[in-house]
Amino acid sequence: MVDDGQRLLSSxxxxxxxxxxxxxxxxxxxxxxxxxxxxxxxxxxxxxxxATTFEDLDAVAVxxxxxxxxxLLVGVTYAKALCFAxxxxxxxxxxxxxxxxxxxxxxxxxxxxxAFPALALVVSGGHTHLFEVPAIGSYRLLGKTxxxxxxxxxxxxxxxxxxxxxxxxxxxxxxxxxxxxxxKFTLARMKGxxxxxxxxxxKTAVLRWVEGHxxxxxxxxxxxxxxxxxxxxxxxxxxxxxxxxxxxxxxFQRTVIEELLRRALASADEIGAESIIVSGGVACNAGLxxxxxRYPGYRFLFPSFSLSTDNAAMIAAAAFPKLERxxxxxxxxxxxxxxxxx
Amino acid sequence: MLQFxxxxxxxxxxxxxxxxxxxxASALVLLSGELGAGKTTLxxxxxxxxxIAGADDVSSPTYTIVHEYGEPVRVYHVDLYRLDTEEEVRGxxxxxLLDRRALVLVxxxxxxxxxxxxxxxxxxxxxxxxxxxxxxxxxLSSDSPASSIGGT
Numbered sequence: 001m002v003d004d005g006q007r008l009l010s011s012x013x014x015x016x017x018x019x020x021x022x023x024x025x026x027x028x029x030x031x032x033x034x035x036x037x038x039x040x041x042x043x044x045x046x047x048x049x050x051a052t053t054f055e056d057l058d059a060v061a062v063x064x065x066x067x068x069x070x071x072l073l074v075g076v077t078y079a080k081a082l083c084f085a086x087x088x089x090x091x092x093x094x095x096x097x098x099x100x101x102x103x104x105x106x107x108x109x110x111x112x113x114x115a116f117p118a119l120a121l122v123v124s125g126g127h128t129h130l131f132e133v134p135a136i137g138s139y140r141l142l143g144k145t146x147x148x149x150x151x152x153x154x155x156x157x158x159x160x161x162x163x164x165x166x167x168x169x170x171x172x173x174x175x176x177x178x179x180x181x182x183x184k185f186t187l188a189r190m191k192g193x194x195x196x197x198x199x200x201x202x203k204t205a206v207l208r209w210v211e212g213h214x215x216x217x218x219x220x221x222x223x224x225x226x227x228x229x230x231x232x233x234x235x236x237x238x239x240x241x242x243x244x245x246x247x248x249x250x251x252f253q254r255t256v257i258e259e260l261l262r263r264a265l266a267s268a269d270e271i272g273a274e275s276i277i278v279s280g281g282v283a284c285n286a287g288l289x290x291x292x293x294r295y296p297g298y299r300f301l302f303p304s305f306s307l308s309t310d311n312a313a314m315i316a317a318a319a320f321p322k323l324e325r326x327x328x329x330x331x332x333x334x335x336x337x338x339x340x341x342x
Numbered sequence: 343m344l345q346f347x348x349x350x351x352x353x354x355x356x357x358x359x360x361x362x363x364x365x366x367a368s369a370l371v372l373l374s375g376e377l378g379a380g381k382t383t384l385x386x387x388x389x390x391x392x393x394i395a396g397a398d399d400v401s402s403p404t405y406t407i408v409h410e411y412g413e414p415v416r417v418y419h420v421d422l423y424r425l426d427t428e429e430e431v432r433g434x435x436x437x438x439l440l441d442r443r444a445l446v447l448v449x450x451x452x453x454x455x456x457x458x459x460x461x462x463x464x465x466x467x468x469x470x471x472x473x474x475x476x477x478x479x480x481x482l483s484s485d486s487p488a489s490s491i492g493g494t
Contacts, residue, residue, distance in 0.1 A: 031433030068407055070435045126405035147382055148402045155424075156404070160377065165424060196398065204378030208472075338410045 001050035002313055005320030006108035010049030011306065011313040014038035032070030039078050046312070054086055061319030064092040064329070065339025072335035080331055091319040092329040096122050096129060096341045097139070098314035099279040102307040104136065105317035114301065115274035121264045124280030124309075125151035125166065128197045130263060131342060132271045137321045139342040142267045143195030150256055151282045153199035157206050157252055161215070161245065162222035163237070171249050172285045173234050174241060178250030183209060185255040187262070195263050199256065206252055218242060257291045268298060275299040283308040344479035347470070354380045354467075355397055357477050358387015361465070364482055367416070370440060370459055371447045375467030380475055381449045384467065385419050388447065392416065403449075407434055415442070421449040431457055 001009035014034075047053060062079035065072055083090040100120045107114050118133040119142075128145040148156070151168055158167025185205050188198040210219075222240045225232050232240075241249075260282075268276050276298055282288065284305050292300040307314055322328070344364065346357040365371065365388070373381045386397035394412040403409040403421040411417040418439050425431050431454050439446050440459060451458055463481040470476050 031430065032435065033433060066406070068434055070438075124405070145401050146398050149405060152402060152404050156377065192398065200378065200382070200402070207378050337408065 001046050001052060002105065002316035002320070005317060005323075006105065008105060008109060008313050008317075009052065010046045011311050012042050012046045012049065013311055014042050032068070032074050035071045035074040039074055042312075043078075043082075054082070057086065057088055059083075059089045059091050059319065059323050059328075060086075061091040061093050061316050061322075062333075063095045063098065063315050064333055065336035066095060067335075067337065069335050069337040072337065076333055076335045080333065084331065089323070089328040090331070090333060091322050091327070092333050093315045093318045093322075094339055094341045095310075095315075096127060098318045099124070099127075100131070100133065100139075100277055101318035102279050102303040102311070102314035103277045103301045105314065106303055106307060107301065114277065115299065117271055117273055118275045118277050119264060119268045119271060119273040120277040120279065121260065122280045123150050123260060123278065123282040125149055125155060125168075125282075127280055128199070128260075129341075130195055130267050132267070132273075133277070137325075141340075141342040142271075143193055143197060143263055145197040145199065146190075147198050147200035148203060150197070150199055150260060151280070153203050153256060154282070156203055160207060160210060160219075161249070162219035162226075164223075164226045168282070169284065170234075170237060171253060172287055174237060174246060175250045175253040175287050177238060177241075178243070178246030178248070180250040180254035182244075182247035183251035185251060187255065188259060195267055197259060197263065199259070202252070202255055202259075206248065209248060213244065215245065218245065253285075253287050257285075257288050260288065261291060261295070265295065265298065273298075275301055277301050279303050279308060281309045344482065346477040347474065348477060349474045351380065351383050351473075354383045354475055354477070355387035355390065358384040358389075359391030360387075361477075361479055362388045362391030364479070364484065365445060365463070366483065367445070368443045369445055370462040371445060372451045372458065372462055372464045373447060373449050373467070374452050374464065375475075376469060379467040379469055381467060382419075384465065384477065385447055388445075389417055389419070408439070412444075416444050418442070418444055418446045419449075420446060420451070422454060423450045425454075428454055428457060 003009050060079045060082050062075050063072060064076055079090055099122045104114050116133060116135050120131040120133050122129045126149050128149045130142040132140040132142055154168030154171055155166040158171050159165045163170045185202055188201055190196045225236060225240050264276060278300060283302050289302060348354045348357050375381050382402050386400040389395050389400050389411050390397040394416055403419050404423050407421060409419040422431060436457060466478045468476040
């Protein structure tokens with residue numbers, strides 16, 4: 001629930017609800033059946049947390065893509081039903097646009113406006129995109145990953161090192177214990193659009209390093225640690241991670257951050273950006289946040305941790321400019337798995 | 343059986359373009375190979391070879407599970423890497439995809455043999471060197487025992 005495009009009234013994520021635990025070990029965001037079970041309690045909770053009822057709503061916003069079509073369909077169909085029952089306008093929002101608006105919403109909450117033109121780096125397990133944002137609601141794609149998303153590279157490297165899946169956040173927390181210059185990784189050189197990203201080569205380089213350094217025993221030890229403790233503490237991980245592997249992790253992290261920031265800064269210069277919005281799950285990465293401090297000439301904006309990862313508040317925030325413009329979706333709105341923002 | 347020896351990502355994409363010409367409009371294609379073998383790279387070539395999207399527009403579906411190409415959809419690129427149980431695979435609608443009139447290209451599908459139709463095409467990518475790969479295609483209906491394109 002978002003009020004007036006600038007006040008976050010409530011934000012509910014299904015995995016935080018108690019009722020969720022009874023769903024068992026299914027990856028919840030994947031299964032349309034789990035969406036179907038969660039959507040009514042989640043919406044009810046969001047209304048309750050905001051001390052509002054359906055009668056107070058001006059419009060309902062829903063993600064129409066990109067994503068898994070089954071999961072999108074549950075949201076789109078439910079939103080249509082709510083709008084039909086309450087004679088409310090329906091607003092379709094692109095998931096990626098939502099990530100950008102997470103930052104705009106939080107700036108507004110502190111009575112600040114994002115300065116445009118802005119550069120947006122949306123970086124998560126599924127996305128690594130650079131957009132020029134000349135003004136609210138206007139986007140131009142500058143670059144995107146041609147293979148793995150940055151968050152995906154983190155999670156795959158974590159898994160091959162025995163930190164489980166998804167283990168990207170564990171690598172971020174272990175990285176400060178290693179030497180980021182110990183292992184030299186080659187930066188990706190892109191033919192064609194130099195603002196495109198590639199993380200597949202880096203992932204493979206880590207795999208080759210692991211194969212060449214006889215890590216089988218320590219990887220087995222870490223897998224054992226995770227079997228014994230579902231969520232090991234960082235101290236437990238450190239004990240199970242020798243210095244050479246910490247150095248590898250620090251070097252991997254440094255390389256990913258350099259790939260991201262190099263292109264973000266080049267893009268920002270190219271478009272004369274007044275601010276750089278970084279959003280998506282990887283925006284939680286402490287190493288990335290710290291690295292931006294090295295560039296005081298640029299105004300970097302990150303969302304809070306809870307609005308970095310997928311959430312519905314950012315979708316409501318992104319809907320406000322459309323509400324003001326009267327840009328409503330019809331009941332023929334379709335879920336579009338491969339919807340692009342620009 | 344169809345076999346290719348490639349020495350670079352570009353050659354693997356080129357092999358994908360050649361494979362595309364041999365694939366039927368509708369089939370399940372199992373893509374096997376270790377992490378970093380080039381499964382997504384091969385899909386780039388296949389999608390480009392079919393003329394429905396550029397190679398640069400094909401990215402990894404690990405997180406998103408399914409990427410669609412074509413309008414109407416002619417290729418579903420599926421990655422089961424982060425799924426652990428058959429229930430999860432069924433849960434996102436994998437079996438529905440198999441009923442579509444489309445190519446369903448599946449990475450890490452060999453982990454769920456019970457869910458794969460017996461009639462399928464299998465593409466295996468073996469790492470033969472730092473950047474060289476052997477790509478083997480089995481199960482094409484036009485298979486003759488010794489057809490071979492490209493390399494040796």
